[in-house]
Amino acid sequence: MQLPYSPSFARRTTLFLRLLATAAFAIASSAAAVPLPTTAALDAEVARAMEATGARGLAIAVIDDGRVQQVRAYGQRNERGDPLQTDTVMYGASLTKAVFGYTVMRLVDEGVLDLDRPIAERLAKPLPDYPDEEKYAPWSGLAGDERWRQLTPRMLLTHSAGFSNFAFLEPDGRLRIHFEPGTRYAYSGEGLILLQFVLERGLGIDLGEATQRRVFDRFAMPNSGLRWRPDFARNLADGWRADGSVEPHDERGRVRVSGSMDTTIADFANFAAAYVRGDGLSTRSRAELVKPQLPITTASQFPTLQAELPLAQRYPQLAAGLGVVVFDGPQGRGFMKGGHNDSTGNTLVCLEQRRRCVAILANDVRAEAAFPALVHFVLGETGAPWRWEYGDMPFWTPSPRQQGEK
Template structure:
């Protein structure tokens, strides 16, 4: 019996060790496909620019930063040429910029990040819920920890189609992606579980308007764009087209039309690569251009949500991986229909970063962003990890089955060896 107990303990220990081994290996890229030599910054840039050109479709703006300075920039378009000042639709990358607008209200003493947002709202309120609404705060909305279960994801409205008001969209988004519920409501206990919510950022847009007394786009220009010198940024699609918007391409590289959004705070800032460089620079530690007070800036980059025990979200930003000098690689990705994909990622301690704005190139922005994170940190970014979790789970289960099978065989042999032989 003692041997069987020891065997059970050993098997459980081996199963735990196998699980840890798989996930440590996953985060360190042990099974990651090698994208090829990357060498220094210049080589990483050259290989990445070559990959952009190889696609031969869509429009792309690619900027690589080193110590806060532009180490390389590359622009490509199968249509009208694009430059550093050409505006691209940023999709959910817009949320990072919106977050700065929200945190600026907190810095100015106009918003308590931990107060129920209902206290500031008059035009719309969250529906009553078994979990109440008092736990829905700006801090939790920024980190997708407010318990909202809308699952948005917006498709946007085609040209010529009436766009919902922000209040109507919060009640039920007419342009919800098929996988989304579309109703902004409290479906799980606030503060307990991370659940990505575009509706939460629509609610933050309304919050900004209620507190500032200004239309959202007007406030963002006054409070964020103008102070940061972002002269080629707007939440208004018509204005973006006048300023010079990159051509829209679908996933096959064919021309298409941009969609408009009821909640631009969540999905449709249009901005240039040059403006995003200015935006990123304002958040680099020690850059001398501190946009937010140190305590709020630090809170923004502190983990507020995790999955599988891995920190994944700060206030308005993704936490992609641990940074070499401490802290995290921060930033945001974006994806809009039909084939708009963006990413901006930064090591706040060093000023190193990457910006990829693309239309008509499915997967390009996330791939280059993930390769940069791995090149810079030696770790796989959380977005890539999320896609690899199912395969890792299968590897864990396969290992468990093998270990359990071995344990059963060993236990059987132990039993046979202990059974007295008949004379």
């Protein structure tokens, strides 16, 4: 017998099915969670990873339910063989972008900034008319392309301005817009530098001071900063390149929100825990940070300007957040951010449901090959997009026995 159609019945049925689906997803996510490893098991797994990759130094932090549970450091901080410690100052690289995203959302909550207000409204004159300065980027390259007026803080934080990573990578060294702003993701440190410029030159905000007060002081990060401090030299990590040669720590004297942060694993663990809890932010602003803002459509993060994949070949549920990338996996929503240079490998991977994170700072770029296995060892299968993050890097894969040890 066919029942008569009732709009109210249909709405109730739809609601019931949504609730059922939500409950089923929660049960599945709960089943996928794994117990966290003991400190002894973590130490052993890191030792195996460092031996397999040749990495000379690595530090790791584990966060559970938004609280720091383990902070460990292994190996050496320099060629002399001084030990890497949990308060050793290390280069944060592009983890700086996650800190900047948080700082921006604090400014949004304070009413200083609107994510969707064009930056042109915040500047005293057209962007290309500002002189090129070493601290920022050569804005003069945008002369004649009025699309810069469309740019908003949201576009800059989601890497959708249309820029390459940096202007110096362009054949002629001039900054340009390669696609319609806001339409696709293409990693760009220059986009974040533009937002820094707008905040500093347009609104008169000192980003070094603003971040110090809103992040480093608030979350007990005494050995962190966006510019070099002489006291960092007391306990400082140099780095190792892929060929095993040593690279001295760069004393970065200029604030660059794309990647000038120095920090320690103890400090950054406090930030990661506060970030996953949403401390200091409104509920809305915390949600904006890790909301899928824009689909990511490329096979890998680099090179920045590459062809978009057909829909069927893209990483499912991979999107830009604000300073992080967002993904869905067997344990629900997660987000991550990496950091890299010739002698540094860093990563942060967090799972929203249990507010769990793994943060890794390595002063040896060779350690990156072990990041997927180490994160899996702590958190289980997350769905983190490692191949998108690192391309065709040959990852270290421990034996099944080692993978199962806790």
